[in-house]
Amino acid sequence: xxxxxxxxxxxxxxxxxxFYAHGVQAVGMDAVRTAAGVSLKRIYSLFASKDELIVAVxxxxxxxxxxxxxxxxxxxxxxxxRILAIFDFLDAWFREPDFRGCAFINTHGELGASSTAVADAxxxxxxxxxxxxxxxxxxxxxxxxxxxxxxxxxxxxxTTAAIAGTPDAAHxxxxxxxxxLDVATARG
Amino acid sequence: xxxxxxxxxxxxxxxxxxFYAHGVQAVGMDAVRTAAGVSLKRIYSLFASKDELIVAVxxxxxxxxxxxxxxxxxxxxxxxxRILAIFDFLDAWFREPDFRGCAFINTHGELGASSTAVADAxxxxxxxxxxxxxxxxxxxxxxxxxxxxxxxxxxxxxTTAAIAGTPDAAHxxxxxxxxxLDVATARG
DNA sequence: CCCGGCGGAGAACGATCGTTCTCTGCCGAT
DNA sequence: ATCGGCAGAGAACGATCGTTCTCCGCCGGG
Numbered sequence: 190x191x192x193x194x195x196x197x198x199x200x201x202x203x204x205x206x207x208f209y210a211h212g213v214q215a216v217g218m219d220a221v222r223t224a225a226g227v228s229l230k231r232i233y234s235l236f237a238s239k240d241e242l243i244v245a246v247x248x249x250x251x252x253x254x255x256x257x258x259x260x261x262x263x264x265x266x267x268x269x270x271r272i273l274a275i276f277d278f279l280d281a282w283f284r285e286p287d288f289r290g291c292a293f294i295n296t297h298g299e300l301g302a303s304s305t306a307v308a309d310a311x312x313x314x315x316x317x318x319x320x321x322x323x324x325x326x327x328x329x330x331x332x333x334x335x336x337x338x339x340x341x342x343x344x345x346x347x348t349t350a351a352i353a354g355t356p357d358a359a360h361x362x363x364x365x366x367x368x369x370l371d372v373a374t375a376r377g
Numbered sequence: 378x379x380x381x382x383x384x385x386x387x388x389x390x391x392x393x394x395x396f397y398a399h400g401v402q403a404v405g406m407d408a409v410r411t412a413a414g415v416s417l418k419r420i421y422s423l424f425a426s427k428d429e430l431i432v433a434v435x436x437x438x439x440x441x442x443x444x445x446x447x448x449x450x451x452x453x454x455x456x457x458x459r460i461l462a463i464f465d466f467l468d469a470w471f472r473e474p475d476f477r478g479c480a481f482i483n484t485h486g487e488l489g490a491s492s493t494a495v496a497d498a499x500x501x502x503x504x505x506x507x508x509x510x511x512x513x514x515x516x517x518x519x520x521x522x523x524x525x526x527x528x529x530x531x532x533x534x535x536t537t538a539a540i541a542g543t544p545d546a547a548h549x550x551x552x553x554x555x556x557x558l559d560v561a562t563a564r565g
Numbered sequence: 566c567c568c569g570g571c572g573g574a575g576a577a578c579g580a581t582c583g584t585t586c587t588c589t590g591c592c593g594a595t
Numbered sequence: 596a597t598c599g600g601c602a603g604a605g606a607a608c609g610a611t612c613g614t615t616c617t618c619c620g621c622c623g624g625g
Contacts, residue, residue, distance in 0.1 A: 211490050214402050217612060219575095228573045229614080239613065289490060294536050298483030301540075302399050308540075315540050337537075338553035341546055342526075345533025348482050349525075352489075352496075352503050358529055365526035368560050369553055405582060407605095416603045417584080427583065 197235050197245075200225045205246045209292050213243055213299055240304055243296065247310040250292055251317065257282075258321065268328035269370055272339060275322070276363035279346055283356035290351025294344070318343070331373040339366050385423050385433075388413045393434045397480050401431055401487055428492055431484065435498040438480055439505065445470075446509065456516035457558055463510070463531055464554060468547035471538040478539025482532070506531070519561040527554055 203225035207216040218239060222229050236242040261278035262271040282288060289295070297311040322343075323336040346362035391413035395404040406427060410417050424430040449466035450459040470476060477483070485499040510531075511524040534550035 212487055214487070214612095215491055218614080219612085222574095229575080230573070230616095233614070290486060291536075294482065294540070295486030297540055298478060298486040299400055299402070302477060303403055312540055312542075315537070334549070334552065337546065337549040338530075341533035341537055341550050341553065342529055343533070344536045345529035345531070348479075348532045348536055349503070349529055352482070352485055352500055354500075358525070361522070361525040362529050364522065365529065365553070365557055368557055372556050372560060402582095406584080407582085410604095417605080418586090418603070421584070422602095 196225075196227050196231060200227050200232055200235060200242070201245055201249050204242055205249060205292075208243070208246055208296070209289060210287060213296055240306055243300070243304075244306050244310045247293065247296065247307070247314065251310075251314045254314070255317070255321075268325050268330075269374070272322070272325045272329065272370065273363060273366060275339075275343055276346070276359055276366060279343060279350075279362070280356055280359035283346075283350040283359050288351070291344070291347040294348060315344075326373075329370070329374060331370065335369060335373045338369055342366055342369075384413075384415050384419060388415050388420055388423060388430070389433055389437050392430055393437060393480075396431070396434055396484070397477060398475060401484055428494060431488070431492075432494050432498045435481065435484065435495070435502065439498075439502045442502070443505070443509075456513050456518075457562070460510070460513045460517065460527060460558065461551060461554060463527075464534070464547055464551035467531065467534055467538075467550070468544055471534075471544035471547050476539070479532075479535040482536060503532075514561075517558070517562060519558065523557060523561045526557055530554055530557075 200221065204216070204221045207220055207224055218229060218232065221242070222232060225232070232242070236245060258275065258278060261281075262274040265271040265274045293311045293314050296307060301308040301311065319337065319340050322340045323333065326333065326336040326339065342362040342365055346358040349358035350356055388409065392404070392409045395408055395412055406417060406420065409430070410420060413420070420430070424433060446463065446466060449469075450462040453459040453462045481499045481502050484495060489496040489499065507525065507528050510528045511521065514521065514524040514527065530550040530553055534546040537546035538544055
């Protein structure tokens, strides 16, 4: 019906949407097949198991996250602005009606204990984000110790916004980031 | 065999341990029964459903968390020290070999979309923590806007430590909290 | 036109889950 | 000692899951 690449993308995108909305374990492969319009046989020829599909979905989400972050910082003209753009990006995300927290954190909490492949994919995404922040901190001329602090603010904002159901955490975290940036870059 | 209160506690504690270690959905009621030494019939006479047991476990964890936080801040002699004691408490927790992140965040990610009772119990715990921090911030004479910033740091430290598998996030968050406290209380 | 194989749809399978039911033995009351 | 009822152990049940298999229609090559 459709070529392999298109089918793969259709499955990944459908699974991504369902997994994010309902949790990974709550979504059966039948639901993925229906949403993607790809037969189970074909799905299992593209992914050896549900676990492998989950990992593929997480990797797909990593690239979506990375490009979203990149385009959010496009208008920024300084490293400091690019750092704060992270929190504006979060704010816009938190306001989306189907926001349900960070898919990586959610999936890690759900399967991190039983599937090392899933745990590795989650860890890899977080490591990438930490590196992204570290690069910006370095560009801003701030000490390297600032980077994990900003990353922790971003992580905390995501879980707080998800549980509270409000986007407030984004600008609260942004304000804290501004303070930390001010202090870190104001030395002599 | 044993009185109702003891049986209830045995079930809750056994379920708590299993749910935290493996995730809620990965643990069957049979495993709870074996670990608690309480028959399924009795369990279902104490809790109407697994969902209700999960909520009871979360409430139990809330009291454990509250008292752990209280005892961690016992040696502190000022509001500022009590705030920083939160992060020392987290540090000790992250170093426990079976640390697997915040049970509330994990459970919310797993079931928050499907069970409003679970989502409510999680939200309630987070609200209590926010209030605790807000009280300390007020005692420290800092502006109220500092409280959610500190809470976000604590949340972010928990997920970061869980995913990274290292306790580093505790002292990174603590350092950020110190900076924010310094700035917030140095005015005037 | 016929035939072989490939892909889709979905039935089937075995496992597991939450929940209930049955059976058995024990205990106190008479 | 006898009886009634409660509690424990675990079998049973219906649903659902991940995964595989079967069947059927379609297509290109002779």
